[in-house]
Amino acid sequence: MPLRKQDLLALVSALFLSACALYALAQIPESTTSPSSQPYKSFGPVTDYNAALPNLNDVLRFRRGERYNSPNSPLPELGEQSDPVLVGEDMSSFYQDPLPFGQSDAVVVGKVTSGQTHLSNDKRDIYCEFEVTVQEALKVPGALSIQANETIDIERQGGAVRLPSGKVLLRGSKDYSMPLIGKRYLLFLKYSQSTEDFHVVTGYQLEGRHTYKLDELGYSYSERHHETLIHPLREQGESEEQFLSRARAVKPPNKGGK
DSSP, X not given: OOOOHHHHHHHHHHHHHHHHHHHXXXXXXXGGOOTTSOOBOOOOOEEEHHHHSOOTTSHHHHXXXXXXXXXXXXXXXXXXXXXXXXXXXXXXXXXXXXXXXXXXXXXXXXXXXXXXXXXXXXSSOEEEEEEEEEEEEEEOOXXXXXXXXXXEEEEEEOEEEEOTTSOEEEEEEXXXXXXXXXXXXXXXXXXXXXXXXXXXXXXEXXXXXXXXXXXXXXXXXXXXXXXXXXXXXXXXXXXXXXXXHHHHHSOOXXXXXX
16 A cells, blocks of 8 residues: 555654654763763764864874775765765674783773864774873883873774764764763773874773673674664673772783783
8 A cells, every 4th residue: 555645754754853863862962971871872072074184284193094094995085975874793703801901001990081083094984082081090001101190092993073064974883882071981992102092992981880881792693783873881780899899800911921
């Protein structure tokens, strides 16, 4: 039976509202989230296209933008013709250590104070960069000294860019969420000497009586699968105090395997 005109209009309206809801969730300002509210997967702060453009005159920014270039890629630069949402498939065939001290150069407890999405130098990809004020360092790289109240830069591939037309481009992974500005985290990080920043291996959002996984770390598909792109972060099942006590008790392996 063919759809009546009013039914077709209702369907189109529902689809439009669903799309708007998706973008609205991605654009919620991080500072407005309540400490008691359920945290959701984030694609990072939505940054206007012009503000996200690479600064090729800044040596450090050039190096940071260069690592996400797509050499010899047939893809055009990101723009109005680009798909609004492109996310990587889940990685259910890979297991990740929930406390990866051995794979991390630094492990810190800190508060995210600012963040922005940036375009790669070739404008084909995007990445997020955040400033974190360190509150406690559980592990630090041998060549660095990270002290309490020190600010470090962390980054992760993906993000959200708003084009001049208002269209928002979301890029990232189904498994990995961005941290939120104003929130506290236990972060496992890899240091890059050439770019003087840290890549996020994984992290946990600390909310007092609750702790939430920033990433999907389970092995099976059922442990990672969500019906919606924007979904609640999974609870760790421990309070912040319990979880941090357990993390502090894990002895980081010495370099060289000794």
